[in-house]
Structures are given as C-alpha cells and as structure tokens.
Amino acid sequence: MKPLRKLLNKIKPSFKKGGKLEKLFPAFDAIETFLFVPDHTTASKGAHVRDAIDLKRTMILVVLSLIPCLLFGMWNVGYQHYQALGIMDSSLLDNFVFGSIKVVPLVLVSYGAGLSTEFIFAIIRKHTINEGFLVSGMLIPLIMPIDVPLWMVAVSTIFAVIIGKEVFGGTGMNILNPALTARAFLFFAYPSKMSGNEVWINTSTVKGQAVVDAYSGATPLGDAAAGLADKIPSVMEAFIGAIPGSVGETSTIACLIGAAILLYTGIGSWRIMSSVFVGGFLMALIFNWFGLNTLMQIAPLHHLVLGGFAFGAVFMATDPVSAAQTNNGKYIYGFLIGMLAILFRVFNPAYPEGMMLAILFMNVMAPLIDHYVVAANINRRLKRVKPIQNQNG
Amino acid sequence: MNIKLTGEATKSVLDMPIAEIFAIKPLDFIGLTPKLLIKKGDTVLAGTPLFYNKNNEAVTLCSPVSGEVVEILRGEKRVILEIKILADREIKYFPFHKSNPNDLNREEIVELLLKSGVWPFIRQRPYGIIANPCEIPKSIFISAFDSNPLAPDTNFIMSDSDTHFQTGLDALKKLTDGKIHLNVRDDPTPASIFANAKGVQLNKISGPHPAGNVGVQIHHIDPVNKGEAVWYINPQDVLIIGKLFKEGKFDATRVVALTGSQINAPKYYKTIVGTSIKNSIADGGLKKGENRIISGSILSGNQIPADGYLGFYDSQITVIPEGNEFEFMGWLKPGFNKFSISRTFFSWLSPNKKHDLNTNLHGEERPFVITGEYEKVFPMDIYPVHLLKSILIEDIDMMEKLGIYEVVEEDFALCEFVCTSKIKSQDIIRHGLDIVRKEFC
Numbered sequence: 001m002k003p004l005r006k007l008l009n010k011i012k013p014s015f016k017k018g019g020k021l022e023k024l025f026p027a028f029d030a031i032e033t034f035l036f037v038p039d040h041t042t043a044s045k046g047a048h049v050r051d052a053i054d055l056k057r058t059m060i061l062v063v064l065s066l067i068p069c070l071l072f073g074m075w076n077v078g079y080q081h082y083q084a085l086g087i088m089d090s091s092l093l094d095n096f097v098f099g100s101i102k103v104v105p106l107v108l109v110s111y112g113a114g115l116s117t118e119f120i121f122a123i124i125r126k127h128t129i130n131e132g133f134l135v136s137g138m139l140i141p142l143i144m145p146i147d148v149p150l151w152m153v154a155v156s157t158i159f160a161v162i163i164g165k166e167v168f169g170g171t172g173m174n175i176l177n178p179a180l181t182a183r184a185f186l187f188f189a190y191p192s193k194m195s196g197n198e199v200w201i202n203t204s205t206v207k208g209q210a211v212v213d214a215y216s217g218a219t220p221l222g223d224a225a226a227g228l229a230d231k232i233p234s235v236m237e238a239f240i241g242a243i244p245g246s247v248g249e250t251s252t253i254a255c256l257i258g259a260a261i262l263l264y265t266g267i268g269s270w271r272i273m274s275s276v277f278v279g280g281f282l283m284a285l286i287f288n289w290f291g292l293n294t295l296m297q298i299a300p301l302h303h304l305v306l307g308g309f310a311f312g313a314v315f316m317a318t319d320p321v322s323a324a325q326t327n328n329g330k331y332i333y334g335f336l337i338g339m340l341a342i343l344f345r346v347f348n349p350a351y352p353e354g355m356m357l358a359i360l361f362m363n364v365m366a367p368l369i370d371h372y373v374v375a376a377n378i379n380r381r382l383k384r385v386k387p388i389q390n391q392n393g
Numbered sequence: 394m395n396i397k398l399t400g401e402a403t404k405s406v407l408d409m410p411i412a413e414i415f416a417i418k419p420l421d422f423i424g425l426t427p428k429l430l431i432k433k434g435d436t437v438l439a440g441t442p443l444f445y446n447k448n449n450e451a452v453t454l455c456s457p458v459s460g461e462v463v464e465i466l467r468g469e470k471r472v473i474l475e476i477k478i479l480a481d482r483e484i485k486y487f488p489f490h491k492s493n494p495n496d497l498n499r500e501e502i503v504e505l506l507l508k509s510g511v512w513p514f515i516r517q518r519p520y521g522i523i524a525n526p527c528e529i530p531k532s533i534f535i536s537a538f539d540s541n542p543l544a545p546d547t548n549f550i551m552s553d554s555d556t557h558f559q560t561g562l563d564a565l566k567k568l569t570d571g572k573i574h575l576n577v578r579d580d581p582t583p584a585s586i587f588a589n590a591k592g593v594q595l596n597k598i599s600g601p602h603p604a605g606n607v608g609v610q611i612h613h614i615d616p617v618n619k620g621e622a623v624w625y626i627n628p629q630d631v632l633i634i635g636k637l638f639k640e641g642k643f644d645a646t647r648v649v650a651l652t653g654s655q656i657n658a659p660k661y662y663k664t665i666v667g668t669s670i671k672n673s674i675a676d677g678g679l680k681k682g683e684n685r686i687i688s689g690s691i692l693s694g695n696q697i698p699a700d701g702y703l704g705f706y707d708s709q710i711t712v713i714p715e716g717n718e719f720e721f722m723g724w725l726k727p728g729f730n731k732f733s734i735s736r737t738f739f740s741w742l743s744p745n746k747k748h749d750l751n752t753n754l755h756g757e758e759r760p761f762v763i764t765g766e767y768e769k770v771f772p773m774d775i776y777p778v779h780l781l782k783s784i785l786i787e788d789i790d791m792m793e794k795l796g797i798y799e800v801v802e803e804d805f806a807l808c809e810f811v812c813t814s815k816i817k818s819q820d821i822i823r824h825g826l827d828i829v830r831k832e833f834c
Contacts (some may be wrong), residue, residue: 005721037756039717052732053811055762058735171760172760265737320762385619
C-alpha cells in the first residue's frame with residue numbers, strides 16, 4: 001500500500017493549515033484515517049502504550065453484528081412480498097434478490113444523506129468526522145418499513161444527524177439515539193407511511209400479479225392490538241422472524257446472533273441487554289395476571305420475540321452515548337425500557353409497537369438515573385467522613 | 394488487568410556501569426518551586442543541599458553523590474530542568490548523626506529527615522506531592538509490590554536487604570499517630586524482610602494490576618477524605634531512611650530494572666538515584682529502530698532521552714519501539730497480534746501470549762463514547778468518567794465529591810490504556826489536582 005500512502009503524503013500539505021484546500025481538511029482526514037490508522041504516538045508522559053481498539057473498530061463491529069439482521073431482512077422482504085402476491089414457492093434467491101433491490105437503496109440513501117450531513121458539519125465546525133454514523137447509517141434502514149419512500153429516509157436521516165446529534169455537539173454528546181430520532185421523526189411527520197397495514201409488506205405488482213384478496217399486511221402487534229389473537233404468529237415463527245415488520249427487526253434469532261457478537265467482543269452492554277429482557281418479561285407477566293385483552297394475554301416470552309423488542313434491546317438500548325452511563329444505572333435503565341415497551345404496547349392503541357417510544361423516553365431519563373446513582377456514591381463518600389468528625393468533636 | 398509484555402528483567406543484580414553524571418530534576422516533584430543553594434562549579438558531598446522548596450522552605454533536596462556541579466540546565470522561562478553533578482570515583486558522604494529512631498522524638502526525626510534530603514521520598518495523598526512536614530498523617534502506606542507491566546520484582550530487590558529496613562520503619566512509625574500499612578502480594582513466600590517487619594500492619598493483597606498501586610490500597614484500607622492526608626513511600630526508600638539513622642549518611646542507592654522489548658539483555662542494576670542511564674542502556678544493548686526510553690512504568694512514566702537521567706521516584710527504565718507509522722486499514726484487520734482488553738481482535742485466541750507493544754495511539758482522540766470500560770479496570774468506588782468530566786468543566790465542588798483527593802495520575806493509567814476514545818485521562822487528573830491544590834494549599 002506504499003503508492004497509496006505516497007499519494008496521500010503528497011496531497012496532504014494542501015489540506016493542512018495554509019494550504020489551498022485547508023477548509024476541506026476534515027474530509028481529507030476522514031478518508032486518510034479510514035485508509036490508514038494514523039502515525040499518532042502517545043504523549044511523552046502518561047500511558048506510553050495503548051489498547052489496539054479505537055472507535056472505528058468498535059463501530060465496524062457493531063455494523064458487523066447487524067449483518068445477520070440485514071441479510072435476514074433482505075430475504076424476508078422478498079418472502080413477504082411473494083407471499084402477499086400468492087406466490088408461495090418463491091426460491092431463497094428470488095426472495096433475496098427482490099429484498100436486495102428494495103433494501104440496498106434504503107441503506108445507500110441513509111449512508112449517503114447522513115455522511116454528507118456529517119461532512120458538511122465537520123467542515124463548517126472544523127472538527128474531525130466521527131465514526132458514530134457508521135452504525136446509525138445501518139440502523140436507520142433496518143428500522144424502516146419497507147415501503148417508505150427514499151426521500152423520506154433521506155429527510156429523516158438528515159433530521160436525525162442535525163437535531164439528534166450535531167446540535168448537541170456531535171458524536172458522544174447526543175441525548176437521543178440518532179437512529180430512533182429518524183424513525184420518530186417519520187412516525188410523527190408521516191404517520192401513514194410508518195404505521196397501519198399498508199407499509200410493512202411491499203405489494204407492488206410489477207409483473208401484473210394481483211395481490212391476494214384480503215391479505216393483511218399488519219404486523220403481529222397490529223393484529224394483536226386489533227384483538228385478532230389467532231393471527232399472531234407463534235413464538236417459533238416470531239423467533240425465526242418470517243413475519244411482517246420493519247426491515248431488520250423481525251427475526252429474534254438474527255438479533256441474538258448480533259447480541260452474541262456484541263457481548264463476546266465486549267462492546268455491547270450485557271447489563272442493559274439482560275435487564276431490558278427481564279423488565280419486559282416481568283411486565284408481560286404482570287399483564288398476564290389481568291389478561292383483559294389480547295395484548296395483555298400474550299405470554300411473556302411471546303412478547304419478547306414480537307415486533308422490535310429484541311432488536312431494540314440489542315442494538316438500540318445499548319447505544320453507549322444515549323443510555324445510562326453508570327453500571328448500576330444501566331440495570332435500572334434497561335429494566336425500565338423493557339417494562340415501558342410492554343406497557344406502551346398494551347395501553348397505546350395508536351401505536352402497538354412500544355419499543356421505540358420506550359427507548360426514546362428512557363434516553364431522556366438516563367441522565368437523571370445517572371444523577372441519582374452518582375449521588376448515592378457521593379453520599380457514601382460523605383458518610384465515610386462522619387466518624388472522624390465525631391472523634392474530633 | 395495484567396498486560397503481558399516481552400522484555401522482563403532477568404533476576405540478577407549487577408553494579409551499574411559507573412555513571413559519571415548524576416542529575417536531580419526539580420520537575421520530578423509536583424508543585425515544588427526550587428530555590429537554588431549551589432551554583433555551577435561548587436563541590437558537594439552526598440547529602441549537601443542543592444535547593445529548597447520556595448513554597449515550603451523546610452523541604453530541601455540534597456545531592457545523591459559527591460562531586461562537582463557541572464551544569465544547571467534551564468528551560469523556558471528559566472525553569473530549572475536538571476542540576477547535573479559530575480560524581481567522584483569514591484563517594485564522600487556528608488556526616489549526619491547516627492542514631493536509633495526509637496530514642497528520638499517526632500520533631501528530631503523530622504528534622505533529620507528534612508536536613509539530610511531524605512524527606513522528599515515521603516509523599517502524600519491528596520495530590521501526590523512531597524509530604525508536608527507540618528502535618529501529621531492519619532497513616533503511612535508502603536506498597537511492597539509493583540503490579541505494573543514489566544515492573545521490577547520488589548521481593549527480589551529487597552531479598553538481600555538487612556536490618557536497615559526495620560530501622561526505616563521505626564522512624565516512620567514516629568511520624569504518624571495511625572498505622573503503617575505494609576502491603577504485600579498475597580503470596581505464600583513474601584520476602585522475609587516484609588514478613589518479619591515489626592510495628593506495622595501487614596496487609597496481603599491479591600489481584601491483577603493495579604492492585605500494587607498504593608492509591609488503590611489506600612482507597613480500600615484507609616481512604617483519604619477532604620482535610621486528611623495519608624503518606625506513602627517506596628520500600629527501597631525506607632531502606633535509605635534506615636541507612637541514614639544507622640550509618641549517618643544519605644546513601645541513595647537503589648536497584649533499578651532495565652526492561653522492555655527493545656533491550657537485548659534486560660536486567661537489574663544497583664545504582665544511585667538520579668543516575669545517567671546512558672551507560673546502562675549501552676550495557677543492556679538496544680535493538681535497532683526508533684526507540685522510546687521511559688523512566689518509570691510503561692503506563693505512567695516519563696519519556697527521557699537516551700542520555701537522560703532516572704527519575705527521583707523510579708526504579709525502572711523501559712525501552713519500547715516507537716509506533717509512528719501508518720497502518721493500512723489497521724482498524725479493519727483481524728489483529729492476531731494486537732493487544733486489547735476487548736475481544737475485538739483475534740488476539741483473544743492467545744491470551745497468554747506476551748506482546749511487544751509500541752507507542753502508537755491506535756486511533757485518534759474522540760469524545761467519550763464508550764461507557765463502562767474505565768470501570769472494568771478501575772477498582773475504586775469512584776466514578777472515573779464522571780470525575781474526569783467534572784475536571785473538564787473545572788467544577789471543584791463536584792471534583793471533591795467524586796473523589797479527587799484519592800487519586801493521582803497512575804490510578805488512571807489503565808483507564809488511559811483501555812480508552813477507546815484515546816483520552817489523556819492522566820493529564821486531566823493532574824489538571825484537576827492542580828486546580829484543587831491551588832485553591833486550598
């Protein structure tokens with residue numbers, strides 16, 4: 001890779017201070033550091049050696065852990081499409097090809113819009129481009145319904161980057177999870193494209209086929225909210241995930257593969273993940289005792305595999321920046337997300353999927369949780385002093 | 394967390410090839426403003442005062458060797474960087490009174506320690522500065538093992554020491570109303586010098602690094618609160634105190650480990666505080682390439698030049714390769730040879746492998762993003778990231794509440810090592826300590 005390095009070294013001076021393209025330095029820096037881990041060395045005082053991990057490595061591993069969900073989503077989009085058209089014997093390849101045609105543009109638009117916004121902000125603010133969007137850019141298409149128009153993805157992504165992140169100072173400073181901000185933005189701005197029965201399955205009939213009469217494209221939770229208990233897929237079906245829903249969130253098994261990667265590499269917080277599931281399980285159990293409507297009667301385990309619960313627990317709740325930052329806070333934070341997600345499902349008739357709102361709500365609450373956890377530590381510290389003061393007095 | 398590195402010292406002590414020049418570096422002492430007592434060309438004995446602390450005039454720093462002051466090196470704003478002394482072949486000592494510390498009272502002991510230049514070996518928490526002789530500490534800590542990577546083995550260094558150690562302990566005992574905590578590794582066979590120590594509380598401590606850091610030990614045994622002070626001293630320096638009383642001389646002899654992957658023959662040397670490292674490095678043999686020489690631990694030491702001098706408190710010199718090179722797609726590679734506490738590189742397949750780390754930062758500095766990673770390596774009941782953030786916004790009240798008095802740089806060394814965002818935690822901590830010290834000292 002020496003020729004490439006030589007080329008970069010040659011053009012680097014024009015991007016440096018005083019160079020012709022000085023203003024574009026963040027863009028150059030982003031490309032250079034993407035290609036080469038820089039030659040920066042540790043300071044002359046302090047830790048002279050450093051762990052090999054950096055933010056790029058961390059983020060790329062999260063993206064990697066999302067790949068099972070992405071691949072499964074691509075297949076499922078095709079599978080649902082052909083099912084809706086009454087074509088029951090579509091091959092794996094057919095499904096996958098159709099899914100790719102639908103999903104890849106979503107991914108490209110998300111990365112394109114988001115990274116452009118990041119570049120512009122970096123250049124205006126003269127800071128380096130951070131890696132946070134590598135993950136958000138993948139998360140956004142995975143939590144969209146398949147029929148969402150591409151321009152909406154672009155608009156919501158730009159909204160998420162600006163309002164969700166850059167106004168707070170960029171990666172590391174944001175309060176809300178940027179990907180969920182994008183989804184929430186669309187949900188409130190264009191509700192007809194983000195909920196209901198029409199958006200979850202692509203039913204375009206390119207080859208002149210007719211959609212099967214009375215085919216419902218509702219998500220399982222939509223059906224449950226409507227009281228259609230018999231239409232809810234079984235635990236196993238939901239676990240595998242060949243059901244309608246957002247692109248990447250239907251398959252619990254794909255989410256769990258991702259979770260395994262995140263937990264094994266030590267990137268995802270096991271505290272948050274496990275407490276979300278525990279919280280959701282307990283809340284569903286409580287509702288089971290009442291059992292007043294279909295949603296309340298869904299068994300706890302069943303709740304956890306439906307909708308975006310697993311996806312949210314594994315990839316959204318664990319976002320290190322918007323989640324609680326203290327270890328004890330993480331248990332509380334995750335537990336409440338799990339509980340609230342089920343609560344919203346059951347009591348919010350307009351919106352049967354509760355995970356998004358639960359996480360966004362707890363994003364806002366996370367600093368408060370941390371505040372109390374830290375306050376407890378401060379009190380412990382103060383208590384330690386008392387016996388000594390007594391001795392003196 | 395233990396970082397396994399290549400370049401451990403073999404266990405044999407050699408006399409260091411005689412260094413001609415010795416240096417005392419005022420910058421080794423935090424918060425000390427030196428006022429010189431000698432000038433270039435003066436001849437000194439081992440134990441002759443070189444300068445005193447303008448902020449606390451009782452504290453003097455004495456020459457560790459006898460000879461001629463050949464240079465007083467100054468830096469920007471005329472800050473004194475090094476006072477260099479060309480040593481005599483045979484070291485002549487300034488004669489102090491021989492005495493038994495058990496027969497002296499506290500004032501007499503303090504006076505002798507201050508006069509002889511031995512006092513600066515005693516440091517205090519908070520701030521990690523030279524102990525204030527006007528205060529009485531609530532306890533004194535001696536960490537009798539160093540858990541840093543490639544650290545010298547204290548049991549080995551102290552194994553042939555004699556009764557001077559006990560004399561040193563007797564003197565220290567008079568300085569505090571509280572206990573002397575002698576902390577050894579939970580090991581079936583601690584050096585007899587520690588196991589047989591009298592008048593101390595012997596604490597056995599187990600666990601990976603930073604279990605040997607005195608700050609962690611203080612936190613768990615007798616934590617520092619606002620308004621209190623705990624003193625600490627290295628075991629080798631207790632010996633120096635002992636010799637002062639028994640032999641009446643300031644004999645700053647110390648065993649130093651020359652370590653690191655870039656040294657051909659890592660080993661221990663017997664030398665004197667402030668020694669030039671030039672000859673020993675030449676003796677150990679440097680490997681080819683661009684090297685970094687560090688006085689102290691690889692996690693919190695200071696870089697020094699190849700003809701530099703050992704730091705006042707250090708008993709280790711480490712040489713590792715510089716890592717100032719670009720690595721194509723380094724963040725994407727499988728990384729069988731990369732060391733990481735996370736399992737994001739395939740090196741986790743070989744957990745016992747010894748690594749040869751260089752000084753590359755492995756990435757760029759970023760804001761705090763990843764959470765929980767500091768807590769994994771920070772065994773105190775303190776929220777490290779919150780403390781750092783309170784320092785960044787210079788909120789003194791919050792720093793106090795979050796435990797600034799209990800930490801110094803080395804306690805955050807592992808945090809700095811593991812930090813994904815490549816934040817200079819140790820710098821931040823020192824900045825916080827400076828702010829608090831200026832406010833209250």
